[in-house]
Amino acid sequence: MSGTPGASAAGLPVASAREVRRHARRLALRERRSVAAAVGLHALAAASGLAGPWLLGRLVEDVTAGVDDVTRITLLISLFVVAQAVLSALAMFVSARLGEKVLAQLREEFVHGVLALPLGAVEEAGAGDLITRTTRDVDLLARAVRYAIPETLISVVTIVLTLGGLVLLGPLLALPALVGVPILWAVTRWYLRRARAAYLRENASYSQLAEGLAETVDGARTVEAFRLGSRRSARMDRDIVTSYAAERATLRLRTVYLPTIDVAFVLPVVATLVVGGLLHLDGVVSLAAVTAATLYTQQLLAPVDTLLFWLNELQIGGAAMARLRGVRRDPAYPEGEWAAPATDTVNEEMIEVRGVSHAYRPGHDVLHDVSLTIAPGERLAVVGPSGAGKSTLGKLLAGVHTPRAGTITVGGVPVSSLPLDRLRTEVALVTQEHHVFRGTLRDNVVLARPSASDASVEAALRAVDAWDWASTLGLSAAVGSGGAELSPAQAQQLALARLVLADPHTLVLDEATSLLDPRAARHLERSLAAVLAGRTVIAIAHRLHTAHDADRIAVMEDGRIVELGTHDELVAAGGSYAALWRSWHGGG
Structure with missing residues (x-):
């Protein structure tokens, strides 16, 4: 058997920022009614919130003018507070x-x-990358969504309406609220370019850390047998150092970004009080307007x-979505998906390498200029010493990998x-x-054809000499994790x-009976040969x-025939041979 390919350092593809934005727009358009309802309810809640400050400003001015009865304004403030709470709750629900x-x-x-990923892409990327995407990245995206x-x-709608309220009060009073914008714009632009x-x-x-852990756990017996513990531990230490450095880099971005915006928040309130007070003293604006x-x-x-x-958090979620969307993209077609022209048809004709x-x-190279023609219905055995390239040829014939050079049709x-x-x-x-x-x-047998009847399942199990133990166990018996x-x-x-x-017209059997004892394997292969008569079979054999x-x-x-x-x-x-x-x- 040829050597197993190493995981690609690059891992599985990652969708571009443009593709992520385009997909987000598609999702929004698909749910446009729900999006419109959510935006509308948030807008109404924000508008209700604007009434309170304006009414408080009126209350301050009335009290200053000596008005004793403030019951009406107080009731209105309470009404708008309740309305905002109800609308906000409804908006959050939607x-x-x-x-x-x-x-x-x-x-x-x-x-x-x-499920549509080519096996070759998964093998090259390594299990760790896929495991991380199915766990951590999904969780990060879930938090973002x-x-x-x-x-x-909610924040965008509230900011827009509040700024609108400030402008209606008086354009001069709206200007101090923008004093922190240059700082926020500069630091946000700096952050987004790097995040x-x-x-x-x-x-x-x-992903790299998970890959190392998975390899160590899966190969624990090999690690122990060959005393590779120190090497695997050193690998984990390097992965942890790399992950630590990457996490420190994102933490550094946050420690610059978040404190800076906190400082920028103080300036608008101070500026509004100072400028508003000066304008009120000059008689330009009312006390109610300054208060509001x-x-x-x-x-x-x-x-x-x-x-x-x-x-x-959106940056974190966007990065997670780019990795999740990346599994649907073919590296050879950057803006496409894992797909190919649907117009090609295959007849049960010869395979040509x-x-x-x-x-x-x-x-x-592990294969060198291999050429071979396999006729329809032919049974071809591929033999040779370990490392000769037999399994690699089988994977290429099955489409798991794409050849570096040459063609397979x-x-x-x-x-x-x-x-x-x-x-x-x-x-x-x-x-x-x-x-x-x-x-x-x-369930395990019918994965290849979910509509198969019990009779078909029994026939398939009989064809592979498994009916004796399968009938004893029962087709409804639980197997796998937690089962038999x-x-x-x-x-x-x-x-x-x-x-x-599955009944495909071409089968590639890579030492598919190697775990059976020789006598049982030979009987099984003869049974399979009768069932698969007329099918093209490429058997990579060690017996x-x-x-x-x-x-x-x-x-x-x-690597040559x-x-x-x-x-x-x-x-x-x-x-x-x-x-x-x-x-x-002679040995047999």
């Missing part, structure tokens, strides 16, 4: 409902995107503070251009790695039963009886 609906849509889109967006919306990249680096560092303007300016501080605080080379790392259509949902029904890959999902035994534990050999049979139900039963055998060494022919032809040729056969048969 906003929260809208937020949960949008969040559900984003989660569904993310799940669809993850649930809290940051509604709070920002997105900093938060993306922080999230990427968490000061209260309006004071009232501006809370929404501005909220806006700038949640602006930071022409001049294929492939590398997991630049400059280190099925019925004249390049495998790389097939839509993923079509590819997975045309060419199926079964390896030694299997997963038993939490659910019933039947299946042995590795039983999990392998389960994966092959899925394959029988040579698989090669003996094949129509043709391809022998690989050092060095021999190709039938069993008898290759034995008679006295080459690499003949040596393998003599060694294996």
Whole structure:
């Protein structure tokens, strides 16, 4: 088997800021009625809040003028306070409902995107990146949608209406409220230019940290057997240092940004009191106007503070959304999605491999100029020593990876251009790695074809010699986490039963029976051969009886096909295969 590719340092793609904004607009337009209702209710609540300061200004002026009866103004102030509370509660309810609906849509889109990811992209990126996106990034986006967006919306509406109220009181009284704007504009511009990249680096560092942890946990026995604990610990230390530095960078941005805006908040209130007082002394404005303007300016501080605080959370949420949207984008098509032209059709025709080379790392090819033609319905065995490139060839044939050079076509259509949902029904890959999902035994088998009947499930299990233990367990038995534990050999049979139900026209079996004992494996392969008659089968084999039963055998060494022919032809040729056969048969 060829070596496993390393995770790409870059991880999975990240959507551009432009694409994130465009998608946010699409979501807003999709829910335009709910957005309009939320904005309208917040506007009414903010407008109700404007009445209080104005009425308080009138109250101060009346008291100054010697008016004793203030009952009417007091009742009006109370009425508007109650109205603002009711409208605010209703607006928050509508906003929260809208937020949960949008969040559900984003989660569904993310799940669809993850399921549509090419396996090669996931392998190259590493599990840590995907795990971090499905956990931490989803949580960060949920916080932004649930809290940051509604709070920002409320703040913007309140600020606009409050400034409008100040202008109506008197343009001269509105000017002092803007004294802090230059400072806020400058520091916010400085922050926004740096925040997105900093938060993306922080999230990427968490992905790298999770990747290291996952590798260490998954390979715990190997780590212990080869005494790699110190090396893995050093790797974790480096990842922690990187993550710590990335988090310090975002913290540094906040420690500059947030205190600066706090200082800028004091200036408008002071300026309004001073300027308003001077204007009142000159008889330009009334005491009521100065009082209302000061209260309006004071009232501006809370929404501005909220806006700038949640602006930071929006940057975090925007970075998370860029990573979540990134799983739906093809690096080769920066503004597209994981998709390909839907016009291609595949007939059950030959598979052609022409001049294929492939590398997991630049400059280190593991396949070299491989060419091969596989006829429809042919059974081809691929044999060779470990590291010869057999598994890599199998993954390329199944479309898991795209060759660095050369082409692979099925019925004249390049495998790389097939839509993923079509590819997975045309060419199926079964390896030694299997997963038993939490659910019933039947649920696990029908993953390939959910509409399959119990009779079809039983036939598939019989075809892979699994019916004896499966019937004893029962199709409704719970398996996977928390259920009945299946042995590795039983999990392998389960994966092959899925394959029988999927019924693709081309199968790539990468040592798919390696976990069974030789006698059971041979019986299973013969049963499969009867069920899969007429299908094209490429079997990557380490047991040579698989090669003996094949129509043709391809022998690989050092990433090249060095021999190709039938069993008898290759034995008679006295080459690499003949040596393998003599060694294996003599030992058997």
